[in-house]
Amino acid sequence: MSKAPSVRALAAEALASIALSGHSLREAADRALPKLADPRDRALLTALLNDGARWWPRFDAALDRLLEKPIRRSEPVIHALLVTGLVQLETLQLPGYAAVAATVEAARELRRPRLAGLVNAVLRRWQRERETLIAELDAVPATCHAHPAWLASAIAHDWPGHAEAVLAAANQEPPLMLRVNRRRASREAVAAALVAAGQEVALHPWLADGLVLPHSTDITRLPGFADGHFAVQDGAAQVPADLLDVQDGQRVLDACAAPGGKACHVLERAHVSLLAVEYDSPRAGRIRQNLERLHLEAEVVVGDAGDTSAWWNGQAFDRIMIDAPCSATGVIRRRPDVRLHRRAADIDVLVAQQSRILSACWETLAPGGRLLYVTCSLLRQENEGVVGAFMAGRDDASIVPFTLPIGQAAAIGWQILPGDGDLDGMYYALLERRPA
Structure with missing residues (x-):
């Protein structure tokens, strides 16, 4: 009978695929977790992957100080194993001797016995030089809070006075x-x-x-x-159902609907006819699964929300919700791998997509109807920037003002920042179509 894989070896392989090969944390965890039978091992693996992704920018930079030559390209799994070792020592605060010994043994299990000594030496050096290394890492915002430099800079630019709290909140365990x-x-x-x-x-x-x-x-x-x-469903994602204020008998469009949480919430609030549009077929399947489990009914269509000719029958909607594809910079505490995969160059591409979807869906809204534009982004360019550009020069749209118990007014709409009320970061703008 073959020996069951160790938690640390599995974690190193999965974390390398997340941080260095671009796989999502969800995908990597779904592949690795079934290989472990003991619930305690599964819990440790989950912690190593979540904290490994969350603190990768910090500990990746630490390894540049601890290694004479970088190994992230030549030995990506061992590099990831070292990150899990630092996570055990610093984040999970496991007993030092046991954490180092188990991590060294994982190098052998990963068929890298010649690197077991290196793993031991690097982790021991961290323990010896810990205070100095931590001071160096804490001196730079990107490594202090484990965010890519471009994102730390963007948050500081968009939210001066809030940046430190936002970055810190993104590294806290969220409630369920x-x-x-x-x-x-x-x-x-x-x-x-x-x-x-x-x-x-x-x-x-x-x-x-x-x-x-x-x-x-x-x-x-x-x-x-x-x-x-x-x-x-995080509380910030429960707000849209309140803002939409759906009534029995209305027609509702949920554009970019997967995984369906907001659509289901609307259906729980009123007897409406709801169309959920989702571009990705497997994600559309998740909407159907959630509807079935919650005993709700809606029409689910696979299609591009920005191409209404593919799914709209010409009958106007009373309410529209656009949960726009975005940078997900407001939900990093729940999706720590976002900080590893998102790039500054992505934002302009996302803004173009958001603008296209907003303009297309607006044409399906009935006079007197309301459209709620939502993102889980912190970046003003994706939020009031998109809505402001859409509103410019229009005479058929007006902003519906509202306030929430937490967060703050944006130039247009409302922004909840990560940690406000212990919620995720989310942006909302409510528009009404004026009668012709």
């Missing part, structure tokens, strides 16, 4: 937030069932369907999940 499906259960009943199952849970103070658990857990094992009583 649930959205209760009010068609299937009351929020109080779901909370009581979770408490009875041993979970710590609180009612969100101003989101009517929100529950907050302090830590992540296997939601599929929670009471009510299989019956569609709730879904996982």
Whole structure:
């Protein structure tokens, strides 16, 4: 019988694929986790991947100081293994001797026995020179907060006075937030069932369907999940249903709809006819799965939201939600691999796509109807920049003002920054189409 792979060896291979080969954290975790049977090993692997991706820019830079010659290209898996070693020592704060010994053994398991001594030497040197190295890393915003330099600079430019807090919040473990499906259960009943199952849970103070658990857990094992009583959804993503204010009988478009959380929330609020448009076929499948589990109905179409000729039948919508493709810079605390994959050059491409979708979908909105433009970006170029350019010179659109209990007004719309109310970062702009 072959020996089961160790957590650290699996983590090194998966982390290398994330940080150095461009795979998503979700993809890498989905491949690696089934290879482990022990729940404790699975939990450690998850922590190593999440914290490895989150702190990669910091510890990758540390390895440039610790190694005489870089090995990220010649030995990418060992480079990633060293990052997991630093994560164990600094982030997870595992006992030093055990963490180093297990990481060295993982190098042998990865068929790199000649590099086991190097792994041991690098991690031991970190332990000896830790204070000096940490001071050097903390002196630079990009390595202090483990963000790529371009993003740290962009956040400082767009949010002066908030940048330090935003960068720090992106590295904090987010709470687990649930959205209760009010068609299937009351929020109080779901909370009581979770408490009875041993979970710590609180009612969100101003989101009517929100529950907050302090830590992540296997939601599929929670009471009510299989019956569609709730879904996982950050509080910032629960705001759109409030802003849209849907009413029974309305026609609603959810453009760029995957994975379907916001569409499902709308359907839980009112009896509406909802069309969900999603460009990516596998992601459209996730919308259908969520609808089925929550006992909701909608029409799901695979298509480009910016090409209405492919999916629109000419009947106008009363409400439109555009959850636009964006840089995802507001959700880095939940998707730490974003900081490894997003590039400054991506922003202009995203802005062009956002503008095209907004202009196309606007033409399907009924007079007197409302359109909500949403991104999970912190960058003004993708947010009020896109909406402002769209509004320029138009006489058929007006901005609908609103405020939220947290966040701040943007030049147009409203911005929640990461950590505001312990929510993710998200931008909203609500537009109304004037009657002709």
